[in-house]
Amino acid sequence: MSTNAKFTYAIAIILLFAAGMWVASQGFLQTKDQAPSSYAALGGDFTLNSAEGPVSLTDYRGKLVVIYFGFMSCPDICPTALSGLSAAMRSLAQDQQDNIQPLFISVDPERDSLDNMAAFTAFFYPTMKGLTGELAYLDKLVRQYGAYFRHVPLENSSLGYTVDHTSRLYVIDQQGKLIDTIPHNTPVVEIEAMLKRHL
Numbered sequence: 001m002s003t004n005a006k007f008t009y010a011i012a013i014i015l016l017f018a019a020g021m022w023v024a025s026q027g028f029l030q031t032k033d034q035a036p037s038s039y040a041a042l043g044g045d046f047t048l049n050s051a052e053g054p055v056s057l058t059d060y061r062g063k064l065v066v067i068y069f070g071f072m073s074c075p076d077i078c079p080t081a082l083s084g085l086s087a088a089m090r091s092l093a094q095d096q097q098d099n100i101q102p103l104f105i106s107v108d109p110e111r112d113s114l115d116n117m118a119a120f121t122a123f124f125y126p127t128m129k130g131l132t133g134e135l136a137y138l139d140k141l142v143r144q145y146g147a148y149f150r151h152v153p154l155e156n157s158s159l160g161y162t163v164d165h166t167s168r169l170y171v172i173d174q175q176g177k178l179i180d181t182i183p184h185n186t187p188v189v190e191i192e193a194m195l196k197r198h199l
Contacts, residue, residue: 042146043170043178048105048131051118055131057176060101064198065172069147071108071163072120081167081184086125088191096199106132107142107149108163145170145178171198 047056057065066085070078082104089097104121106112109132112120117130132138142149142165149165169182171194179198182191 039146039178039180042144043172043176044144045176046141046144048133048137048141049114050129050131051114055103055129057172060172061176062099062174064100064174064195065103065176066100066195067103067105067145067170067172068168069105069107069142069145069149069165069170070167071106071165072112072116073108073159074163077167077184081169082121082124082128084186084188084191085169086128087188088195089125091188091192092195096196099199100195102128104128104130105138105141106130107138107165108151109133109135109138142166146181171195173198 045057047054049055068078068081068085070081072078085102089100089102092100102121102125104117104124106117112130112132114130114132117132121128121130133141139149147166147168147170149163151161151163153161167184169186169191170178171180171182173179180194182194186194
């Protein structure tokens with residue numbers, strides 16, 4: 001390879017590297033109030049019931065909201081997810097905790113009473129609220145957030161049925177927009193870091 005060819009090749013490599021760094025920086029510099037395009041069509045407001053009365057997402061404007069869809073008789077997946085969230089929140093400074101509202105939305109309204117959910121959520125974190133509503137409304141809401149659930153009959157079981165459902169944490173920013181989701185079994189330190197990033 002001639003000297004001129006080597007020089008041209010080196011310049012091309014440098015330009016490609018610089019272009020890659022610029023593209024990466026644009027993603028990194030995206031402000032926290034800009035929802036990623038993958039979430040832009042998802043999320044939205046809702047009103048559900050709690051033991052203290054109706055609760056709407058708009059009630060928490062100015063706070064980061066973390067939502068989990070599940071059900072109280074879930075044997076292990078729901079408790080694992082809620083325990084991970086509560087541990088991550090307890091790792092934060094108190095002022096940071098005060099700016100996050102965790103919500104547990106039951107997709108099993110037939111069995112999960114409002115009073116029982118209030119005790120259930122308080123066990124995991126003192127300010128976590130338990131919410132639910134009509135099954136048809138919940139079905140629409142869950143799909144609105146890009147999740148799913150379905151009731152599955154259980155033969156020879158006193159429970160009668162179980163519920164298959166998405167197990168993710170849904171992070172809503174201070175303006176009420178869905179900005180992130182956290183997969184099931186994400187380590188506590190990573191959940192903590194993600195929450196800090198959005199505060």
